[in-house]
Amino acid sequence: MNIFLYLDENTWFHRLDPRTKIIGVLLLFGLIMVFNHPLYMAAVALGLLALGAAAKALPNFWRMRYILALLVVFSTVLWPFFAKGPTPLWSWGRLEVSRESLMYAVAMGLRLASFVAAGLIFLSTTTNEEFTHGLIRLGLPYPVAFAFSTALRLVPTFAGAGATIVQAQISRGLDVESGNIFQRAGKFIPLAVPLFIYAIRHTNMLAMALESKGFNPGEPRTWYLNPQMRRADYIVLAFLTVLFLAALFLRLQGYGQVLPRL
Amino acid sequence: MGVAISIQDLSFTYAETTRPALQHINGEVEEGTFVVIMGHEGAGKSTLCYSLNALVPRFFRGEYAGQVVVHNVEVARARVAEMSRRVGLVLQDFEAQLFSTSVELEVAFGPENLCLSRDEIERRIDHYLRFVGLAEMRRREPASLSGGQKQRLAIASVLALEPPIVVMDEPTTDLDPVGREEVLSVSDLLRQERRTLVVVDQDPDTAVDADQVWLMREGEMVAQGPPRQVLTDLALLESCGVQPPPTVALFQALGWPGQPLTVEEAIALIRQHNLAQPRPLQSPAALTNGRPVILELRDVDYIYPTRAVEALSGVNLQIREGEFLALVGQNGSGKTTLAKHLNGLLKPTRGEVLFRGRPLQEIRRTEMARHVGYVFQNPDHQIFSNTVREEVGFSLRMAGMDAKTIEERVAEALAVVGLSGYEDEVPFTLTKGERQRVAVASVLAAQPQVIILDEPTTGLDYRHQRSMMEMLRDLHRRGHTVIIITHSMWVAAEYAERAVVMKDGRVLLDAPTRVAFAQEPILAEASLRPPPLLRLGNWLGTSGLTLEAMVEELR
Structure with missing residues (x-):
């Protein structure tokens, strides 16, 4: 979605x-x-x-x-x-x-x-990038803006992984639809742990890819997007x-x- | 021509580990040449790639000895960002590399970091998107691309930095055959441009065109040389967990002259020396094992609620108890959607699914989990426990079994997957192959009659692929119905009895495996090709599906 x-x-x-x-x-x-x-x-x-x-x-x-x-x-x-x-x-x-x-x-x-x-x-x-770019032009420091836009960007990725994890655990007999609130909270663990580990792996990989493409948040850079007033x-x-x-x-x-x- | 990369006595041990990842590696890559690195999982291939652009030792800390020099720059003294101008690294996991909301911005990111002018960035976006064949996709969102397109975008985003050296770490592992072809054609273009290219790949097909093949084992370099020399040493390849070129293996087993690396070469050699006479293929009789139908799809249509596309249309399929069936086809052809109907994860939009004659709607999902086990492609999507024992026993606890039964079943399941004695290990620390086995065991513990596996061999090296498939064959012998979804043609050919070929949500072909793989034109329609051995077999008219069977027939 x-x-x-x-x-x-x-x-x-x-x-x-x-x-x-x-x-x-x-x-x-x-x-x-x-x-x-x-x-x-x-x-x-x-x-x-x-x-x-x-x-x-x-x-x-x-x-x-x-x-x-x-x-x-x-x-x-x-x-x-x-x-x-x-x-x-x-x-x-x-x-x-x-x-x-x-x-x-x-x-x-x-x-x-x-x-x-x-x-x-x-x-x-x-777009996400235009929004971030606007914030930077309005004075937000680049590293903050970059973190913000990357976080936004990762939401759908993690949501997708989360959906797969739910299906995988249902296939193993996890019953997410019944039980009282405490029982349901317990069922959260089989979903949360794989998602957490996925997030760590994914973020680590992303960091490697960014560095490999010359990313260095402290250094000057140019912009392809160049909105003009x-x-x-x-x-x-x-x-x-x-x-x-x-x-x-x-x-x-x-x-x-x-x-x-x- | 100058030397692009020179590695001298390089050793590296990751921080907080004791086993060295690389030991005394030496190597030299001439400018404009193509090197393929092969080896088993954990042999140090990725670490070697990382050491070329300073991710080792800058991003990954550890004990570093020796030196790597890239175009007269000592890598260990440079920062990763500096190295990015000289060495472009494409990582295996393309999903994790893409983070922009449009294709053009993804490519712009690297040049922006280089402080290039807007006009130059524009030129590079234009040039490199055209280069990888994505010019039409400029405004698209990367998430909406196919796997092959995503990987090509990842390559373009690295090429936009215009590095003279391009390193790709298993760029085709997670791709379907079409995606694989797309990426390989890009690497051919790079070679024509005389860029230095270093590629890690498991497939001997890729290595055939290399100038040098580097073979690694346990962090050591065990062979370096032209493909014809390295790829014909079958014992050495096996010891490194690498699949030998099947045509070479066939010729050596038969004692035929020559070492053909490709099917075309093999055919030429057979003609030249008159080694065998092509004959018409004898089709084996259609197989019915006479056992009852366990799962059945009747006129099933499925439309994903979020997309208005028909993912399945008019699918009819009967699966008998005790079959070994492979679902093959491109990504998006409907294989996974079909498989998810078999355990009730998805409900058909139209038509019905029956389990032993009962409509699936009448069966609770938790009950279905006991009849039909489903192993997802990535074991990391389901592993969450602190010990292997807890992980494997999860579905049994969910079913409310007593501790003693659980203990027995867990032991049994672990024995089947070959992980007895691993009960107290932490699953996250196991290798990918082992984690895959834990995932299979956790599904087996519920003792389902049917077991479905989505891409059971993807991301595993040849050795682990073999042992995974041998294990499934063993399960099949014990009477389980096994259904695999796979991109790997040789896996389907060698292990499945029946192949179902999918295209655009329809069943294109449903036949005993040998018959299916003889239909090359129909397979081509689904953008598939039989594995090399069977292409040769189709030409020769042999009916065997494995190397051993073909040797037997041709002797």
């Missing part, structure tokens, strides 16, 4: 500098946090959906449809009990639901979904900054809120 979400397309969003994408997605996160009125949140969510379409990331939205739906549904059902508003609609003992808390709940559902959507757009358009990048960053500040201003003026909280 492929756990990476990157979709190899060539949209204007893909072509943006990774730095723009990193800062841009942070600005989007900020924007998502500003409003708690469902209508304003819906506008933000729709905007993200349009952006997703423009970046051709919708297949990943579809892949994550259950998670997105669950976030909206759960938060709409649960939030009303935790936020208190002035206009009561229904109450049962200490539990009460108000008009405002219900609206706030819908807004929170949209907010969570928007967070996931913004993250999805980023991951659908940015172009006009489009500055426009996007300026637009998002203005959008974020404008939203913040509106909210401080009292617009876009149903309850006086985040």
Whole structure:
């Protein structure tokens, strides 16, 4: 299974500098946090959906449809009990639901979904290397960035080995599906030990291969990836900054809120 | 021409071990020549490779004596990163070498470390991807490539550093026959470029084209010379755990003149000296051992949930009790998918699987584990215990047996695999061949009627391959049904009674082994070729499957 979400397309969003994408997605996160009125949140969510379409990331939205739906549904059902508003609609003992808390709940559902959507757009358009490269350009030291990207890269490899190990042990009669929690924890050992040993061997081999290809984290190196900040990048960053500040201003003026909280 | 590599009295002992890995090695490699290193597992071949680019003694510490000089640089005094410009090392485990998310970035990594300009990196990516035939795959993710493509990418990523010397440590061991051909054709290209090439390989076929063959045993160099000299000394090869060229072995056993290293040479010699008359092959009668069918697949289709590709389509197969069957075919042809249906690890998307006439859905997985044992390709995917005894007894404890029965069964299983007396050893410290045996014993302990082995000989040297297969033959004689998945044609030919050839999820050919291996055109469709001995046998019309049987017929 492929756990990476990157979709190899060539949209204007893909072509943006990774730095723009990193800062841009942070600005989007900020924007998502500003409003708690469902209508304003819906506008933000729709905007993200349009952006997703423009970046051709919708297949990943579809892949994550259950998670997105669950976030909206759960938060709409649960939030009303935790936020208190002035206009009561229904109450049962200490539990009460108000008009405002219900609206706030819908807004929170949209907010969570928007967070996931913004993250999805980023991951659908940015490869592991571009992300790392962006972080380096933003000042992260290379060895740290390299360790980070290699760790990300190894996840699917170890997941694949883990799947094989589970099958191998099931074939030997390991029953992973029954038993109470303690019995199940005991069954973890036949799976964890081979995976651990595999990880050590694999990492050691990787280290050898890296050194054999002249890798030396302390030394200067050049980059094949060479993203440039172009006009489009500055426009996007300026637009998002203005959008974020404008939203913040509106909210401080009292617009876009149903309850006086985040 | 100058000397590319010069090794003088090199000895090395890894830290925290006592046995020297290399002892007093001497050797010289001329620029632009091709050296093949052969020897048993643990003979020191990999260590010798590592000593050429300073992984020994820089990455692996230990006691180092003597010296290695590569293009006038003393290796032990250089750092690995410096050596990478002179010696490109391709490791055996290609999975572990690839770590980028796209093919082009994988190749870019080395040149980036050399601080080359972007234009130069671009040129090298372009050139070396074309060189190994992966130009079309530039944007692909390495994980989505086939084994042969991955290994070729690993080679390209090393070549991009443009080292004048290329060292490859068993580059074809884990590959299917097509992948093997692909990698060997790349090494041919390297030779045409007059790069110095050092390759560790088990197959005498590769060594035939070498300028020099180096033969190693127990850390020592026991022979160095042109292939015609080294590969014809059968006793020496056997003592080093190396498979002798079968055609040479045949000619020597028959007392025929000449030492043919290849089938083509053998045919030419037979014609020239009129040694034997080709005759039509007498097909043996189809084999039915008359015993009941134990496993049956009926119209089985299988589609992996994550990929929309049909991994099996319309497979029908009947396996009788007591058969010895080999599943052969390329990677991705559906062999492993088929085998995983036989113990219920996978459930067919359509069709059904029967065990002794009962549909598999009705049988619990834990019960199936007692009837059908499955040994995975890599023993390290299942070994987890501190002692061999615990490891082998695992499935019995899972089945809730009492301590005394477990003890007996473990002893019995270890005796079968030839590891009696290893009960208290730590499995992780055993050799690969021994670990493979522990894995087999741990499946045997449950005393399953059917035992399935995925690539039982991959990664083992010739000696261990032989003893593994002899052990399976012994199990077969005791009445077990044995099913192997294998890329090794000679293993299938010599040990299996029946061969099932798979291609694109279908059964292409299902016949007694000798009959199957006589169908060269059909095998070619599945990108397979009979082993050398049987190619010669097909030409001669002999019906034997082993060297001994052919000698008997031709005498």
